[in-house]
Amino acid sequence: MKKLMNKPSGFVDEMLDGLVAANPSLALGGDTGRVVHRAKPIRSGKVGVVSGGGSGHLPLFTGYVGEGLLDSCSIGNVFEGPTVGSCMEAIKLADGGKGVLRLYGNYGGDRMNFDMAGEMLEDEGIRTTTVLGNDDVASAGPAERQKRRGVAGIIYAYKTAGALAETGADLDAVTAIAQKTVDRTRTIGVALAPCQVPGSDKPSFTLGENEIEMGMGIHGEPGIWRDTLREADAIADEMIERLLADKPEGAGKRVSILVNSLGATPLEELFILYRRARATLEAAGIEIVRPLVGHYATSMEMAGASISLCFVDDEIEALLAAPAHCPFWTVTA
């Protein structure tokens, strides 16, 4: 796989350099150089919202630092968790004296690092809470929901927690809305072609000439089935069906939907998927609010798409509509 890059060892740092150079609202911080935070220091009295994860998923995770979204974000090497040190730095940079919500995807390594970072900061008197994104329905059954991985759907929790934090709400309230949003969000992905970690000599997985995998994880984790490519409508139908079969408790008749490219899949194909997903949802009596279609959480040049549904209630819907601005997502009043 050809990549526009220099030495693989510089991939992440050069990418971060470019990201903050192109976006003056972002700054790169910490001794580790692996924390992206808002250029404007956090307002005293505001609850901080921090995330983190491996590189290779832009706009996730760093791209969501911005008004009404994240305050800071620690970032690891490609597909590797952020270091404990950078997690500590991210938390400190998001500390406005009212505590910090750690909001990140449910991966073992990331959990260890954020947990350890939190413990090591306890003596500095920073109160932290944790909410784990676990939207990927393909990664474990409904009975083991707490084992599921976090994927694209986490941006809904970024949005609601970020919006509530801007209002001056306290840490418990910000944590609660993030948890509620995660609890009401479901995602499933379908992979068409792999990506390759810079410096690696082979792709992260292999798929046959005409083969796809339903439910594959964003690092190539095994999914539900592998079979020949079929029509987009059939794929959309299965994805929506699987998401609705996993409807959260308290779900009403309104959802926000995110049709997301895993990287190489172009907007044209996303809109073809969206068209069918929307029709299927409407046929099921469900109304779509604030649809999102685009590149929101990728795995570099992986081909495929994911569909996320956030089963909103009035509170979530209002927070999704609140103004927000980061380099990759702008919501205007």
Add this chain to the structure above:
Amino acid sequence: MKKLMNKPSGFVDEMLDGLVAANPSLALGGDTGRVVHRAKPIRSGKVGVVSGGGSGHLPLFTGYVGEGLLDSCSIGNVFEGPTVGSCMEAIKLADGGKGVLRLYGNYGGDRMNFDMAGEMLEDEGIRTTTVLGNDDVASAGPAERQKRRGVAGIIYAYKTAGALAETGADLDAVTAIAQKTVDRTRTIGVALAPCQVPGSDKPSFTLGENEIEMGMGIHGEPGIWRDTLREADAIADEMIERLLADKPEGAGKRVSILVNSLGATPLEELFILYRRARATLEAAGIEIVRPLVGHYATSMEMAGASISLCFVDDEIEALLAAPAHCPFWTVTA
């Protein structure tokens, strides 16, 4: 190449369906069903700005319909010009009584269709002007600039013409700013891997395992050289060098830059390119204003990137800063 689609013959119409369904600010119009226009009818007394082109380049062309940008856009099959009929319909939908600027890329077929559409509407009393995007420096030498193709850089002219039109300026003024913006914009692309037209049984071109092509057109038109992949910094240097060697008359020391993915190339790589391009420009004493990095003009799943420079003057810079909103580009005051 695997695609998330249904029948190839439905690719464009289903894509357009999804596009307008996901974006309530857009509507699909005309008897041809191949015109995207603002959902809100054009304000009487406002000059209309219309564009058009083949499908397969999202967000181009239809995605730039929105406040402070385009009023309407005609769209053809993948990599084919829009029909004369749809061009006529797009012009009519952009007619607020003060004339319509036709602003599109310099391709023979598109020119014929827009020209013919304009002529056929003359008896309806709609005054039209034409500005052709011709930013691709690889497609002809500086002496034959009027022969150059239009590529990603046209969005700068969308922005300035769209912003000026919103102020109530007349057709001549809107045409003049579009022409000035085109005259001051230069682009070069580099291709890493091809895309495939839906329904075709082979990619639009072929490149060796480790081969790239500098200057290749967005439909695979031959470029300047074909050679082995090199480091991103070397590629960025050559691209910037070629753009600066073609500096327009009157260029000052301020440029806006657009680092654009041709489709499959992920944001990570764009930021690595941007980092170097910025350093090289600064070393040349040039200051960057309003940088853009992302998917702005693609060729479906083609891999590669383009760099555009818009050599701004005060007027252009102010118009780039004016508020604008379309599904893929938001500028806030």
Add this chain to the structure above:
Amino acid sequence: MSITVASIAAAVTRADKAMGGLEQILNDADAKLGDGDTGGMLARVIGKMAEVDLSSTADPGAALSQLAKAATVATGSSLGTLFATGLLAAGREAKGRATLDVGDLSSLFATARDAMIARGGASLGDKTVLDSLDAIAEALKGTETPEQATRDAAKAASEALETFRSQPNRIGRARMFGDQTIGIDDPGMLAIKELSAALVA
């Protein structure tokens, strides 16, 4: 011998039928140099023209204009638009005349050719449909009967194709291939040859 709205409609029907067997042949020819859509596009354009109801159309000029308009909604390709341009120009020339004479055909083809040159910016000799139309306009100069006209046109289009085969394409997508196009038929010229052959009674 006069050319009527009915004979124009009959020619369109015939061309439309002929496209059934030609579509793939023309696509294949275009695939060698371009994007392989000449056949599909022409089938669409001529199909739309065949749908036009000319039964109440006053004169041949109006019929040509109506056919041109039908063509414009069906295609965004160069050839399709040029085709419509040529029809529109010929229709304008014929406008108001109740009937056309076979003797007018040469001039109508020349008018179409010139409008297409103006629209597309190509020149005679670039190995395009223009060269076929030019050859037809020339061949029809002395023609007196419709039968002779179709025969002469078909012969001229066939000869033009032969003549230009050994030259390179100088316009459109095919131009990118330069001298590689020598020995290969231009798909637009091939289309004119095959369609005019299909009109021979």
Add this chain to the structure above:
Amino acid sequence: MSITVASIAAAVTRADKAMGGLEQILNDADAKLGDGDTGGMLARVIGKMAEVDLSSTADPGAALSQLAKAATVATGSSLGTLFATGLLAAGREAKGRATLDVGDLSSLFATARDAMIARGGASLGDKTVLDSLDAIAEALKGTETPEQATRDAAKAASEALETFRSQPNRIGRARMFGDQTIGIDDPGMLAIKELSAALVA
């Protein structure tokens, strides 16, 4: 026989040297089941630890804590963080004691092991570093001299690797491969085996 800050520093230096030859071996082992970075990551972590200047550090407990902190900035991988967690816990247990005794080692390893279980959520028997540390803690119970300690530890780590080879991985990336992991060494366990062997005088 007592364990001093100096002997801890010496062990780190030795491990750091050993990583030179081990990095590739461990990467290769990880590539079979995971992402092929165990060696690179450990080299980075132990390298950072070797850079720590322990010369003015008061006691072994403080030295272990300092090393743990150095480790946390160098890695985001599971094993690296677990490594730091274990060091931190052992450091906390030893805190304030001017010297440690060889007889304390078994308990320190057990403490590290338990902290790592708490942090990572894996269990003994899952075929991870935990099983190696558990075997070492067990083996060091009766040990009296540093020489005997390193020998016993190396032997225990080696035996644990042998024992678990025929079992499947139940944690981390390797878990995805299920029974395919039978017969393959866990890279973390292999690392402990090789590093403890390198510490044998």
